[in-house]
Amino acid sequence: MYPASLEKLIQCFRTLPGVGEKTAERYALLISESDPEDVRQFAEALINVKEKLHHCSVCGNLSEGERCSICSDASRNHRQIFVVQSARDVSAMERTNEYRGVYHVLNGLICPSKGVMPEDLNIEKLTERAAQADEIIIATNATLDGETTAMYLDRLLKQKCPDVLVTRIAHGLPAGGMLDYADEMTLSHALSDRRKMR
Ligand SMILES: [Zn+2]
Incomplete structure (x- = not known):
């Protein structure tokens, strides 16, 4: 003792x-x-x-200011939005130095068996942002919850903002692959090989 x-x-x-x-x-x-x-x-x-840390008022990423450094960066393309599960995925994608758009962090995935429903996630703000966007790239993981969430978002966005292009990153990652564990080369390919949903 x-x-x-x-x-x-x-x-x-x-x-x-x-x-x-x-x-x-x-x-x-x-x-x-x-x-x-x-x-x-x-x-x-x-x-x-x-x-000091809280969620960026625009994208939900971790930030010390009201807006994160990415949302505050005027040189980035604010009409292209890369949708991820967590701040770790933003960090992984930024390491590739390939992507010049902005992000939207859901802070979780839809998982009815764990009681996580769409209203528990940062989804409503995404539909508001999508109205001013050209492309929404859905980059949730290739897991069951990640695919469920991607399908839900695709349906929702088609309904609310029919003009916006909705794409899904290519998962050259193995099935069940996690974005934040993928190396930079795999992530770069996942971005460049993205496909239009449905
Ligand atoms: Zn932000």
Whole structure:
């Protein structure tokens, strides 16, 4: 049994995925022996990430300002919208340096068995943005939930904005492939080989 403050830190590390009792104990002891300034910066980073970050009011991406850096960038094509599940997918796509449009982050996928319905996701704002767009590229993962969501969005957009072109990225990724695990070359091809839906 350790002093209460150390036990508390061990319990905090235990809440992280993949961190067991032994690892949590090792991390907590390491912190207790670290330089006080390093520890202060670590603690500050934890607080800041919660206090400063929120969702961009336009696209739903993570941002410190009201609008994210991509939505604020006038040199990008704001009439082409790449729709993804999470901020991780935006980050993966940006690493390719291939895409010059903007994004829309759903912050999840439709999954009725887990109780996630369209109204729980950032979908309504997408239909508003689509009215001023030329192309909506649906880039949800090639999983069951990803395909369900893509089909739902395609139907919804055809109904609400019949003039907008709706495309789906090519999944040269294996079936069940996750966007954020794909390498840059695969992602570039997935974008250039996209197809019109239906
Ligand atoms: Zn944004």
